[in-house]
Amino acid sequence: SAVISQKPSRDICQRGTSLTIQCQVDSQVTMMFWYRQQPGQSLTLIATANQGSEATYESGFVIDKFPISRPNLTFSTLTVSNMSPEDSSIYLCSVATGGVLNEQFFGPGTRLTVL
Protein backbone atom coordinates (compact mmCIF):
# COMPACT_ATOMS: atom_id res chain seq x y z
CA SER A 1 0.00 0.00 0.00
CA ALA A 2 0.96 3.69 -0.01
CA VAL A 3 0.51 6.58 2.39
CA ILE A 4 -1.38 9.40 0.72
CA SER A 5 -1.97 12.88 2.07
CA GLN A 6 -4.15 15.66 0.72
CA LYS A 7 -4.21 19.39 1.37
CA PRO A 8 -6.39 21.11 2.33
CA SER A 9 -8.56 18.64 4.23
CA ARG A 10 -11.51 21.00 3.87
CA ASP A 11 -12.32 24.46 2.61
CA ILE A 12 -15.21 26.84 2.19
CA CYS A 13 -14.99 28.96 -0.95
CA GLN A 14 -16.94 31.68 -2.65
CA ARG A 15 -18.66 31.24 -5.99
CA GLY A 16 -16.41 32.13 -8.95
CA THR A 17 -13.11 31.44 -7.21
CA SER A 18 -10.71 28.53 -7.74
CA LEU A 19 -9.17 26.03 -5.33
CA THR A 20 -6.10 23.87 -5.86
CA ILE A 21 -5.97 20.54 -4.04
CA GLN A 22 -2.65 18.81 -3.47
CA CYS A 23 -2.00 15.08 -3.31
CA GLN A 24 1.28 13.70 -1.99
CA VAL A 25 2.32 10.03 -1.96
CA ASP A 26 5.14 8.55 0.13
CA SER A 27 6.51 6.49 -2.77
CA GLN A 28 6.77 6.73 -6.53
CA VAL A 29 3.65 5.52 -8.30
CA THR A 30 2.84 5.08 -11.94
CA MET A 31 -0.78 6.14 -11.97
CA MET A 32 -2.68 8.70 -9.93
CA PHE A 33 -6.38 9.41 -10.20
CA TRP A 34 -8.78 12.09 -9.09
CA TYR A 35 -12.33 11.25 -8.00
CA ARG A 36 -15.35 13.22 -6.88
CA GLN A 37 -17.82 12.02 -4.26
CA GLN A 38 -20.91 14.20 -4.17
CA PRO A 39 -23.09 14.24 -1.07
CA GLY A 40 -24.82 10.90 -0.61
CA GLN A 41 -23.36 9.49 -3.80
CA SER A 42 -20.56 7.17 -4.77
CA LEU A 43 -17.21 7.96 -6.33
CA THR A 44 -16.92 9.22 -9.89
CA LEU A 45 -13.61 9.29 -11.71
CA ILE A 46 -12.66 12.77 -12.93
CA ALA A 47 -9.35 12.06 -14.63
CA THR A 48 -6.13 10.09 -14.70
CA ALA A 49 -3.07 12.19 -13.87
CA ASN A 50 -0.21 11.16 -16.13
CA GLN A 51 3.37 12.07 -15.30
CA GLY A 52 4.97 13.99 -18.12
CA SER A 53 1.83 14.39 -20.21
CA GLU A 54 -1.64 15.87 -20.05
CA ALA A 55 -4.26 14.32 -17.84
CA THR A 56 -6.88 12.05 -19.38
CA TYR A 57 -10.40 13.21 -18.54
CA GLU A 58 -13.58 11.15 -18.25
CA SER A 59 -16.78 12.01 -20.01
CA GLY A 60 -18.40 15.06 -18.43
CA PHE A 61 -15.16 16.54 -17.09
CA VAL A 62 -13.02 19.07 -18.95
CA ILE A 63 -9.55 20.48 -18.50
CA ASP A 64 -10.71 24.10 -18.29
CA LYS A 65 -12.84 23.28 -15.26
CA PHE A 66 -10.50 20.76 -13.59
CA PRO A 67 -6.89 21.42 -14.62
CA ILE A 68 -4.49 18.80 -13.28
CA SER A 69 -0.75 18.82 -12.84
CA ARG A 70 1.56 15.82 -12.31
CA PRO A 71 5.10 17.18 -12.08
CA ASN A 72 6.65 13.97 -10.69
CA LEU A 73 5.83 10.43 -9.58
CA THR A 74 4.83 11.39 -6.01
CA PHE A 75 2.73 14.53 -6.42
CA SER A 76 -0.34 15.84 -8.24
CA THR A 77 -2.71 18.79 -8.00
CA LEU A 78 -6.33 19.23 -9.01
CA THR A 79 -7.77 22.71 -9.45
CA VAL A 80 -11.50 23.32 -9.30
CA SER A 81 -11.99 26.47 -11.37
CA ASN A 82 -14.71 29.10 -11.39
CA MET A 83 -16.56 27.26 -8.67
CA SER A 84 -20.31 27.07 -8.23
CA PRO A 85 -22.33 25.49 -5.40
CA GLU A 86 -22.71 22.37 -7.59
CA ASP A 87 -18.97 21.78 -7.13
CA SER A 88 -19.49 21.19 -3.41
CA SER A 89 -18.17 17.70 -2.96
CA ILE A 90 -15.40 15.54 -1.57
CA TYR A 91 -12.43 15.31 -3.90
CA LEU A 92 -10.17 12.27 -3.52
CA CYS A 93 -6.93 11.27 -5.10
CA SER A 94 -5.92 7.66 -5.46
CA VAL A 95 -2.84 5.77 -6.56
CA ALA A 96 -2.31 2.43 -8.22
CA THR A 97 0.80 0.65 -6.99
CA GLY A 98 2.82 -2.30 -8.17
CA GLY A 99 1.94 -4.27 -11.24
CA VAL A 100 -1.79 -4.48 -10.59
CA LEU A 101 -3.09 -1.10 -11.61
CA ASN A 102 -6.62 -1.86 -10.46
CA GLU A 103 -5.55 -2.12 -6.83
CA GLN A 104 -6.02 1.45 -5.73
CA PHE A 105 -5.47 3.25 -2.48
CA PHE A 106 -7.17 6.50 -1.60
CA GLY A 107 -6.22 9.66 0.19
CA PRO A 108 -8.35 11.07 3.01
CA GLY A 109 -10.18 13.47 0.71
CA THR A 110 -10.76 17.22 0.54
CA ARG A 111 -14.21 18.40 1.59
CA LEU A 112 -15.16 21.44 -0.48
CA THR A 113 -18.13 23.70 0.18
CA VAL A 114 -18.94 26.45 -2.30
CA LEU A 115 -21.20 29.27 -1.15
Place this chain on the structure above:
Amino acid sequence: QKEVEQDPGPLSVPEGAIVSLNCTYSNSAFQYFMWYRQYSRKGPELLMYTYSSGNKEDGRFTAQVDKSSKYISLFIRDSQPSDSATYLCAMSAMRSDSWGKLQFGAGTQVVVTP
Protein backbone atom coordinates in the same frame (compact mmCIF):
# COMPACT_ATOMS: atom_id res chain seq x y z
CA GLN B 1 -29.24 1.66 -15.94
CA LYS B 2 -26.10 2.04 -13.87
CA GLU B 3 -23.20 -0.27 -14.64
CA VAL B 4 -22.89 -1.23 -10.97
CA GLU B 5 -25.91 -1.56 -8.67
CA GLN B 6 -25.64 -1.65 -4.90
CA ASP B 7 -28.36 -1.29 -2.28
CA PRO B 8 -27.57 1.83 -0.21
CA GLY B 9 -29.12 0.41 2.96
CA PRO B 10 -28.84 1.17 5.79
CA LEU B 11 -28.25 -2.41 6.90
CA SER B 12 -28.49 -2.85 10.66
CA VAL B 13 -27.23 -6.04 12.34
CA PRO B 14 -26.55 -7.05 15.95
CA GLU B 15 -22.98 -7.52 17.09
CA GLY B 16 -21.69 -11.01 16.26
CA ALA B 17 -24.00 -11.51 13.27
CA ILE B 18 -22.88 -12.09 9.70
CA VAL B 19 -23.07 -9.05 7.43
CA SER B 20 -23.96 -9.89 3.84
CA LEU B 21 -23.37 -7.30 1.13
CA ASN B 22 -23.70 -7.60 -2.61
CA CYS B 23 -23.48 -5.81 -5.94
CA THR B 24 -24.70 -6.62 -9.41
CA TYR B 25 -23.22 -5.34 -12.61
CA SER B 26 -24.02 -5.24 -16.30
CA ASN B 27 -20.63 -4.96 -18.02
CA SER B 28 -19.34 -8.44 -18.82
CA ALA B 29 -15.87 -6.98 -19.40
CA PHE B 30 -15.35 -6.42 -15.66
CA GLN B 31 -12.75 -8.82 -14.33
CA TYR B 32 -11.31 -7.07 -11.28
CA PHE B 33 -13.53 -6.72 -8.24
CA MET B 34 -12.85 -4.80 -5.06
CA TRP B 35 -14.51 -3.97 -1.79
CA TYR B 36 -13.74 -0.76 0.04
CA ARG B 37 -14.72 0.36 3.53
CA GLN B 38 -15.31 4.05 4.13
CA TYR B 39 -15.72 5.52 7.57
CA SER B 40 -17.47 8.86 7.91
CA ARG B 41 -15.28 11.75 6.74
CA LYS B 42 -12.49 9.40 5.66
CA GLY B 43 -11.20 8.12 2.33
CA PRO B 44 -12.12 4.60 1.15
CA GLU B 45 -9.91 1.78 2.47
CA LEU B 46 -9.26 -1.26 0.28
CA LEU B 47 -10.54 -4.40 2.00
CA MET B 48 -10.59 -7.15 -0.58
CA TYR B 49 -9.41 -7.56 -4.14
CA THR B 50 -10.31 -10.46 -6.41
CA TYR B 51 -9.71 -11.29 -10.01
CA SER B 52 -12.34 -13.13 -12.08
CA SER B 53 -14.64 -15.66 -10.41
CA GLY B 54 -14.19 -17.47 -7.13
CA ASN B 55 -13.86 -16.89 -3.41
CA LYS B 56 -11.25 -15.11 -1.34
CA GLU B 57 -10.99 -15.09 2.42
CA ASP B 58 -9.07 -12.71 4.66
CA GLY B 59 -9.71 -13.02 8.37
CA ARG B 60 -13.37 -12.25 9.04
CA PHE B 61 -13.95 -11.14 5.45
CA THR B 62 -14.95 -13.35 2.50
CA ALA B 63 -15.42 -12.03 -1.02
CA GLN B 64 -17.25 -14.02 -3.69
CA VAL B 65 -17.50 -13.37 -7.40
CA ASP B 66 -19.99 -15.09 -9.71
CA LYS B 67 -19.28 -13.79 -13.18
CA SER B 68 -21.96 -15.96 -14.77
CA SER B 69 -24.58 -14.12 -12.72
CA LYS B 70 -22.70 -10.79 -12.70
CA TYR B 71 -22.96 -10.79 -8.92
CA ILE B 72 -20.39 -10.17 -6.21
CA SER B 73 -20.69 -10.52 -2.44
CA LEU B 74 -18.85 -9.60 0.73
CA PHE B 75 -19.47 -11.41 3.99
CA ILE B 76 -18.28 -10.15 7.36
CA ARG B 77 -18.30 -12.76 10.11
CA ASP B 78 -18.53 -12.02 13.83
CA SER B 79 -19.39 -8.39 13.12
CA GLN B 80 -18.21 -5.72 15.53
CA PRO B 81 -19.43 -2.17 16.16
CA SER B 82 -16.15 -1.01 14.58
CA ASP B 83 -17.38 -2.55 11.31
CA SER B 84 -20.03 0.17 11.12
CA ALA B 85 -19.17 2.03 7.93
CA THR B 86 -20.17 2.37 4.29
CA TYR B 87 -19.01 -0.51 2.10
CA LEU B 88 -18.40 0.21 -1.57
CA CYS B 89 -17.95 -2.33 -4.32
CA ALA B 90 -15.78 -1.37 -7.27
CA MET B 91 -14.84 -3.10 -10.47
CA SER B 92 -12.73 -2.66 -13.54
CA ALA B 93 -12.21 -4.18 -16.97
CA MET B 94 -8.96 -5.67 -18.24
CA ARG B 95 -8.62 -3.41 -21.24
CA SER B 96 -5.87 -1.02 -22.22
CA ASP B 97 -8.34 1.89 -22.21
CA SER B 98 -9.59 0.91 -18.74
CA TRP B 99 -6.40 0.52 -16.77
CA GLY B 100 -7.09 1.75 -13.28
CA LYS B 101 -10.57 3.06 -14.07
CA LEU B 102 -12.85 1.87 -11.30
CA GLN B 103 -16.64 1.83 -11.47
CA PHE B 104 -18.11 2.13 -7.99
CA GLY B 105 -21.41 1.07 -6.55
CA ALA B 106 -23.43 3.54 -4.50
CA GLY B 107 -22.19 2.05 -1.23
CA THR B 108 -24.12 0.24 1.52
CA GLN B 109 -24.24 1.80 4.97
CA VAL B 110 -23.78 -0.86 7.65
CA VAL B 111 -24.60 -0.33 11.32
CA VAL B 112 -23.54 -2.99 13.85
CA THR B 113 -25.36 -2.50 17.13
CA PRO B 114 -23.81 -3.67 20.44
